[in-house]
Structure formats: structure tokens, C-alpha cells
Amino acid sequence: MAEALVVRNLSKRFGGLRAVQDVSFSVREGETLALIGPNGAGKTTSFNLITGYFRPDAGSVLAFGRELVGLRPHEVCAHGLARTFQVARPFGRMTVLANVMTGAFLRHRKPDRAEMRAREVLDFVGLAARADVPARDLTTIDQRRLEMARALATDPRLLLLDEVMAGLNPAEIDQAVALVEKLSRRGLTVVVVEHVMRAVMALARHIVVLDHGQKIADGDPAEVMANEGVIRAYLGTGYAQAAASGGGAC
Amino acid sequence: MRRPRGSGGLWLGALILAMLVLPQIVSNDFAIDIFIRVLLFAFIGVAWNLIGGYARQLSLGHAAYFGLGAYTSTILQIRFGVSPWIGMPAGGIVAMLASLPIGSLCFRLRGPYFAIATIATAQVLMLLFLKFRDFAWGAEGTTIPDLGNAPLMMQFEAKSAYYYIALALLAIGLAITAWIERSWIGYYLVAVGEDEDAAEAVGVNALRIKRNIYLVSAFLTALAGTFYVQYIYFIDPNTAFSFNISVEAALVSIVGGIGTLWGPVLGTVLLEATSALLQSWLGGSHGGVQLTVYGLILIAVILWRPAGLLGVLTDVYRRLLRAGATPAKAAPIDG
Numbered sequence: 001m002a003e004a005l006v007v008r009n010l011s012k013r014f015g016g017l018r019a020v021q022d023v024s025f026s027v028r029e030g031e032t033l034a035l036i037g038p039n040g041a042g043k044t045t046s047f048n049l050i051t052g053y054f055r056p057d058a059g060s061v062l063a064f065g066r067e068l069v070g071l072r073p074h075e076v077c078a079h080g081l082a083r084t085f086q087v088a089r090p091f092g093r094m095t096v097l098a099n100v101m102t103g104a105f106l107r108h109r110k111p112d113r114a115e116m117r118a119r120e121v122l123d124f125v126g127l128a129a130r131a132d133v134p135a136r137d138l139t140t141i142d143q144r145r146l147e148m149a150r151a152l153a154t155d156p157r158l159l160l161l162d163e164v165m166a167g168l169n170p171a172e173i174d175q176a177v178a179l180v181e182k183l184s185r186r187g188l189t190v191v192v193v194e195h196v197m198r199a200v201m202a203l204a205r206h207i208v209v210l211d212h213g214q215k216i217a218d219g220d221p222a223e224v225m226a227n228e229g230v231i232r233a234y235l236g237t238g239y240a241q242a243a244a245s246g247g248g249a250c
Numbered sequence: 251m252r253r254p255r256g257s258g259g260l261w262l263g264a265l266i267l268a269m270l271v272l273p274q275i276v277s278n279d280f281a282i283d284i285f286i287r288v289l290l291f292a293f294i295g296v297a298w299n300l301i302g303g304y305a306r307q308l309s310l311g312h313a314a315y316f317g318l319g320a321y322t323s324t325i326l327q328i329r330f331g332v333s334p335w336i337g338m339p340a341g342g343i344v345a346m347l348a349s350l351p352i353g354s355l356c357f358r359l360r361g362p363y364f365a366i367a368t369i370a371t372a373q374v375l376m377l378l379f380l381k382f383r384d385f386a387w388g389a390e391g392t393t394i395p396d397l398g399n400a401p402l403m404m405q406f407e408a409k410s411a412y413y414y415i416a417l418a419l420l421a422i423g424l425a426i427t428a429w430i431e432r433s434w435i436g437y438y439l440v441a442v443g444e445d446e447d448a449a450e451a452v453g454v455n456a457l458r459i460k461r462n463i464y465l466v467s468a469f470l471t472a473l474a475g476t477f478y479v480q481y482i483y484f485i486d487p488n489t490a491f492s493f494n495i496s497v498e499a500a501l502v503s504i505v506g507g508i509g510t511l512w513g514p515v516l517g518t519v520l521l522e523a524t525s526a527l528l529q530s531w532l533g534g535s536h537g538g539v540q541l542t543v544y545g546l547i548l549i550a551v552i553l554w555r556p557a558g559l560l561g562v563l564t565d566v567y568r569r570l571l572r573a574g575a576t577p578a579k580a581a582p583i584d585g
Binding site for chain 2: 051052053072073074077078082083084085089090091092093094098101102103105106109111114150151153154
């Protein structure tokens with residue numbers, strides 16, 4: 001299978017903090033990759049580097065054969081990479097339908113075509129009944145659904161999900177996992193940043209582990225879980241290291 | 251963003267008809283003068299609302315474009331004998347050209363910093379025109395030569411003619427807004443106004459859409475400037491680039507209903523009616539009273555009804571509908 005995303009030697013520092021250091025990994029088309037690691041490991045920063053919100057200090061991001069470094073976020077989206085945000089950011093003044101239509105307008109400029117596409121996506125994520133509700137009135141899980149729907153409405157080839165499971169209860173996590181599996185079965189390439197291990201194990205055949213901005217493991221779930229570095233990063237060699245890894249933006 | 255059609259068209263037709271016959275029924279010049287002011291400021295509000303309301307870029311410098319429109323047509327008329335009918339769109343184009351550098355500077359800033367930067371641009375233009383003595387008459391300004399009844403030079407004996415021009419401008423502004431509101435552009439503007447980063451994530455080129463809508467807004471505001479000097483037959487930098495124009499443009503939208511089609515119109519009707527009544531009761535002696543009342547209205551709206559007058563009317567309308575549907579019961583929980 002062809003490579004959907006190839007990240008090579010990606011680096012970014014914020015002042016003295018090396019948020020992402022020399023990280024490389026690749027995602028094959030149709031696969032679901034999980035990017036995991038303790039808080040502050042550089043997962044969200046990597047997302048922001050890939051999707052054009054930050055400019056890397058070094059490295060390259062190749063998606064479907066095109067270099068993304070230097071592109072603005074909307075250009076990255078137009079190239080087929082859609083993302084969600086860790087904290088859901090709905091357009092609160094709009095209805096749920098209008099939110100998703102805003103995404104659909106990228107490929108369909110006519111309002112009735114965009115509405116049709118938006119309703120399909122709302123159906124798919126299970127929000128059809130809430131279409132006319134103001135987006136700000138949604139519950140947490142519905143806001144996550146909306147984030148996904150809005151991203152899906154742009155007809156992406158690669159979907160980047162930033163902690164869509166955070167703050168959900170176990171039943172809701174199962175629903176969200178089922179939704180991502182459904183997308184994956186349709187052939188969509190998915191990259192998830194996730195803390196909820198249950199979801200990671202259910203979804204990903206390929207896991208990349210970051211710690212302190214560096215890649216410490218890359219492989220299938222069994223390999224990664226047996227990796228000594230991963231165990232050290234998660235469980236710590238002592239309390240001191242656990243405390244030290246708490247700082248920094250995630 | 252979309253509203254059901256149907257009875258709406260009928261109401262709109264009735265409103266247009268009423269506005270068309272109004273100056274035939276009311277022949278009082280003072281009343282017509284107030285109508286013209288209402289139409290003109292509603293139009294400026296509509297123009298402001300595109301960038302300030304839908305896209306939530308709170309500009310307080312729209313006097314820059316009002317003044318550029320006013321000066322362009324006046325200079326063309328007095329120096330080159332060009333009719334204001336041509337000067338008007340020419341002023342619009344000058345304003346568009348000016349909005350490009352102004353926008354590229356100001357759109358880097360967000361929130362209050364954007365507002366402050368736009369105030370500065372209008373003030374700088376005013377200072378420039380105060381200095382342009384040979385070219386633009388400096389601080390003392392100039393009167394527009396009175397040609398009597400000269401429709402081709404946008405001069406009329408009858409006040410009602412000005413009324414119809416202002417009405418046409420407002421109709422154009424509203425038609426453009428209604429079209430934008432229903433197209434993808436309207437959705438993109440609201441998305442950018444809500445959260446620029448999230449809008450970019452779904453493929454919205456935030457900078458471009460802000461720049462483009464600013465062009466439209468500047469163009470329309472400049473048309474109002476030309477009309478205004480033709481109506482009052484006088485121009486000077488303090489009138490053309492008056493901070494009051496910038497404030498009023500924003501105020502009528504905020505009071506009436508920011509980011510809505512009819513908000514600026516409703517807001518202007520309320521504010522201008524208030525100010526006209528105050529003036530006729532108090533005469534010219536109590537200059538500050540009008541501004542005080544404006545301030546109080548603004549405070550009231552922001553405290554109690556951030557959605558503006560239109561929000562109040564919509565609520566009342568919904569409550570009436572609900573009361574009609576379930577007459578015996580108290581308000582249902584799920585409306």
C-alpha cells in the first residue's frame with residue numbers, strides 16, 4: 001500500500017523547550033495510526049506542525065506525495081487532511097447543520113449540495129436529530145461528534161483526531177470507537193492522538209510513542225507494549241521522572 | 251442562517267411599496283430629512299455589518315471610506331467637472347484600493363487591537379486631508395456649487411429625490427447582504443467571526459475572506475459618503491472623516507442586531523428617531539443629551555439583549571406563536 005503521510009525529521013522548539021525533536025514516522029493509506037505518549041510528549045504539537053498551525057524548524061511532512069510544510073491550515077485541509085481539536089471548537093452562533101455545511105462548502109459551493117452532504121455526514125455520526133440545535137447547546141459527546149462531522153464534511157483522505165475520547169464515559173468511548181472503526185472500514189486513513197488506552201488498543205494496528213518530543217517506539221501494539229522505553233515513560237523509573245514529564249503543552 | 255420563505259415575500263413587497271409612497275404622503279421637509287438620514291445611516295450600518303457583524307471584525311474606522319468616497323466625487327466634480335454619478339462608484343473604487351493596505355495591516359490584529367488600529371486609519375486620513383490645502387481645500391473645506399435642479403449632477407430641488415437615492419442605496423446594500431447570507435460566503439464569514447483557527451481547519455481561507463468582504467464594505471460605505479456631501483452641499487475633513495460616522499455605523503448594527511440582515515435598519519430607526527425627537531424637544535441647546543441617550547441605549551442593549559432589537563422582536567414573535575398554539579397551558583418546557 002502507498003504511504004498517505006510521511007513525516008521526516010520533524011523538529012520544533014518553543015524558546016528553550018524542544019517540543020518535537022527529529023520525529024519521523026509514516027502512515028500507510030487506509031491504516032489507523034495512534035500517536036500516544038505522556039502529557040507534554042509533543043503529540044498535539046506534531047498535529048499542529050502537520051496541519052500548518054505551526055511551522056516546523058526543520059523536517060518535512062509529505063502527504064499523498066505533496067510537501068505540506070509552508071502551507072496554511074486551509075490549504076492543508078483542501079489537500080485532504082482534516083483535523084479536529086482537542087477542545088471542541090464549534091461555531092456557537094450557528095446550528096449544528098450550518099457548522100457541518102461550512103465544512104461541506106469546501107467541495108460543494110452550492111448551498112443545497114452542501115446541505116445534502118452535511119445531512120449525510122450528520123446521519124453518519126448520529127447527529128441528524130440535532131441538526132437544527134445551536135451548536136453551543138450540545139453535550140460533550142455531541143460536540144465531539146460535531147467536530148468529526150465538520151471535518152468529514154470536507155471529504156478528507158486523511159483524518160487527524162486529537163483526543164476525541166477525552167472526557168467521555170466508557171459507554172460513550174465505545175460509541176466513538178465504533179464510529180472511527182466505521183470510518184476506517186470505508187477506507188479512510190486515520191491518525192489519532194489518544195490517552196484512552198482502551199480506544200488505542202481497539203483502533204490501532206500501528207502505534208507511535210512520543211516522550212519529551214522524541215519518538216521512543218514505533219510498531220504494532222504488542223511490540224510497543226513490550227518496549228522497555230515505553231514502560232519507563234509511562235510508569236517511570238521513579239517519582240522524579242513522572243513529575244518532570246508533567247510540564248509543557250500537550 | 252436560512253429562514254423559511256412564504257409570507258416573508260408579501261411583507262417585503264408591502265414594505266417596499268410603503269417606502270416608495272412615503273414621500274408622496276409626507277410633504278414636510280423636516281420629516282423627509284429625517285427619513286433620508288435614517289435610510290443613509292441604515293445603509294452605512296448595513297455596509298459595516300458585513301465585516302463588523304457577520305465576520306465580527308469590529309471596525310471603528312469606517313469614516314475612512316465614507317470620507318474617501320465623499321472627497322473623490324467632490325474633487326472629481328469641482329476640479330474636473332465629472333458628475334457625482336460617476337464620482338460615486340469612482341469613490342467606491344478608491345475606498346476599495348485604500349482598504350487593501352489598511353486591511354492587511356489591521357487584520358493581523360485581533361479584538362480590541364483591531365478596533366483601535368481602524369480608528370487610527372480614519373484619523374490619519376482626516377489629518378492628511380486637513381493638510382491638502384491646494385488639492386482638497388484643507389481645513390475650511392468647500393461648498394458644492396449649487397446648480398439648481400441638475401439631476402445629471404445629482405442635484406435636485408425636491409428633497410424626495412434624495413430620499414429615493416438613499417432608499418435605492420439601502421435596497422442595494424440589503425440585497426447584497428441577503429445574497430451573501432445565503433451563500434457559502436455568509437457561512438464562511440460567520441465561521442471566521444466565531445473562531446478563525448477552527449474555520450481554517452475546515453478549509454476557510456480566513457485572511458482572504460476578510461479582505462474580500464472588507465473591500466465590499468469599503469465600497470458601499472464610500473457610496474454613502476458621496477451621497478452625503480451631495481445632500482448637504484458641503485465637505486470638510488471633520489465632516490467627511492468624522493469619528494461619529496464610524497461609531498454610528500457600528501452602533502446601529504449592535505443596537506439593532508449584529509450580524510443580521512435587518513439589524514442595522516432597526517437600530518437606525520430607533521437611534522435616529524430618538525435623536526430627532528430629542529432635538530425637536532430640546533432644540534440645539536443641549537448638545538450632550540443625544541449622546542447620553544445613545545450611550546444609555548447601548549448599555550441597555552449590551553446588558554440585557556446582546557442579540558439586539560431584532561433578538562427582542564424574534565423572542566416576542568415566538569412567544570406570540572407559542573401562546574397561539576397552546577392557549578390554555580403555560581409555556582411548554584420544550585419550545
